[in-house]
Amino acid sequence: xxxxxxxxxxxxxxxxxxxxxxxxxxxxxxxxxxxxxxxxxxxxxxxxxxxxxxxxxxxxxxxxxxxxxxxxxxxxxxxxxxxxxxxxxxxxxxxxxxxxxxxxxxxxxxxxxxxxxxxxxxxxxxxxxxxxxxxxxxxxxxxxxxxxxxxxxxxxxxxxxxxxxxxxxxxxxxx
Amino acid sequence: xxxxxxxxxxxxxxxxxxxxxxxxxxxxxxxxxxxxxxxxxxxxxxxxxxxxxxxxxxxxxxxxxxxxxxxxxxxxxxxxxxxxxxxxxxxxxxxxxxxxxx
Numbered sequence: 001x002x003x004x005x006x007x008x009x010x011x012x013x014x015x016x017x018x019x020x021x022x023x024x025x026x027x028x029x030x031x032x033x034x035x036x037x038x039x040x041x042x043x044x045x046x047x048x049x050x051x052x053x054x055x056x057x058x059x060x061x062x063x064x065x066x067x068x069x070x071x072x073x074x075x076x077x078x079x080x081x082x083x084x085x086x087x088x089x090x091x092x093x094x095x096x097x098x099x100x101x102x103x104x105x106x107x108x109x110x111x112x113x114x115x116x117x118x119x120x121x122x123x124x125x126x127x128x129x130x131x132x133x134x135x136x137x138x139x140x141x142x143x144x145x146x147x148x149x150x151x152x153x154x155x156x157x158x159x160x161x162x163x164x165x166x167x168x169x170x171x172x173x174x175x
Numbered sequence: 176x177x178x179x180x181x182x183x184x185x186x187x188x189x190x191x192x193x194x195x196x197x198x199x200x201x202x203x204x205x206x207x208x209x210x211x212x213x214x215x216x217x218x219x220x221x222x223x224x225x226x227x228x229x230x231x232x233x234x235x236x237x238x239x240x241x242x243x244x245x246x247x248x249x250x251x252x253x254x255x256x257x258x259x260x261x262x263x264x265x266x267x268x269x270x271x272x273x274x275x276x277x
Contacts (some may be wrong), residue, residue, distance in 0.1 A: 002178070002179060005179045005183070005184075009183075009187045012187070012191060013187070013190055013191065013194070016191055016194045016195070016214050017194055019198070019210060019211075019214065020194060020195075020197060020198030020201070020202065020207065020210075020211055020214075025204070025206050025207070028207060028210060029210070032210055032213065032214070035191075035214065035217075036217065039191075039217055039221055042184075042187070042221065043221070043224055045179065046179070046184065046224060046225055046228045047228045048224050048227065048228055048235070048236055048239075050236055051220075051224050051235075051236045051239050054239070054240065054243060055217075055220075055243075058243050058247065059213075059217065059243070059246070062247065063213070063246065063247060063250050066250055066251065066254060067206075067209075067210070067250070067254065070206070070254040070257060070258060071206065073258060074206075074257075074258070074261050074267070076267075080267075083268075084204060087203050087204070087268065088202075092201050093197070093201055096196075096197050096200035096201050097197055097201075100193045100196050100197050100200075101193070103193065103196075104189060104190065104193045107186070107189045108186060108189070111182045111185055111186055111189075112182065118178025118179060118180050119178060119179055119180065119181055119184070119225070119228055119229050120178075120228075120231060121178070122228075122231055124227065124228060124231065124232075124233050124235075124236060128233040129233045129236045129237060129240075131233070132232075132233040132234060132237050133233075133237050133240065136234075136237075137234075137237050137241075140237075140241055144241055144244040144245070147244060147245065147248050148244060148247070148248050150248070151247070151248030151249070151251050151252055152251070154251075154252045154255070155251040155252050155254075155255040158252065158255035158256055158258075158259050159255045159258065159259070
């Protein structure tokens with residue numbers, strides 16, 4: 001149980017660091033997929049196989065495909081890499097890095113100040129999750145359905161091409 | 176038996192969240208900012224799942240499902256916005272978009 005937790009944890013941290021330091025967007029996406037897979041293994045070791053499956057199916061399967069398609073549609077070439085390298089200078093990392101590390105150290109101090117027992121390796125089955133989801137959290141399910149609907153409508157509206165008006169009377173309106 | 180504690184899991188979630196936060200603050204490419212936000216959402220989901228398995232309740236995973244739903248909706252709208260921005264400004268640099276000229 002221990003090695004099954006620590007190895008994917010280290011892989012997740014390393015690949016997440018690689019995601020935010022890559023220049024090429026596709027390389028960063030592939031490292032992000034590795035990071036998501038290792039977090040899925042962490043879920044599995046924590047006794048939540050349903051969350052691990054959802055992580056792989058939805059995050060690594062659906063959301064990453066969406067990202068990759070968007071990057072492919074953008075059609076970025078070699079010059080985008082050069083431009084990105086110019087933007088990514090080392091001095092930018094110092095300020096945010098130090099401030100975030102202070103926050104992280106504070107979090108560690110709070111976490112280490114109280115000792116509790118280990119997590120029991122008891123598996124929470126998908127059945128329990130489903131019962132909880134559709135009894136206690138039914139309103140949440142409906143609200144997330146509403147959110148997904150508005151997401152679809154928003155993405156459709158934003159992705160729509162503006163219609164060109166043929167008549168000269170309407171030419172000025174669509175600018 | 177030496178087990179994984181809740182503190183270690185929450186520390187892992189915190190480290191991943193901080194990495195995502197640094198990514199959002201440092202990168203200027205909008206795609207990389209969106210990817211860093213994904214890392215942060217994933218880390219918060221990890222915290223929920225760890226707490227849920229500590230107290231042996233299904234609520235943690237239910238919250239993870241809600242976070243997943245939110246991430247999917249956010250990514251679809253965000254990527255549509257990115258495509259729109261790129262077709263209009265021909266760049267993904269967030270600094271060059273500071274004037275939203277309609």
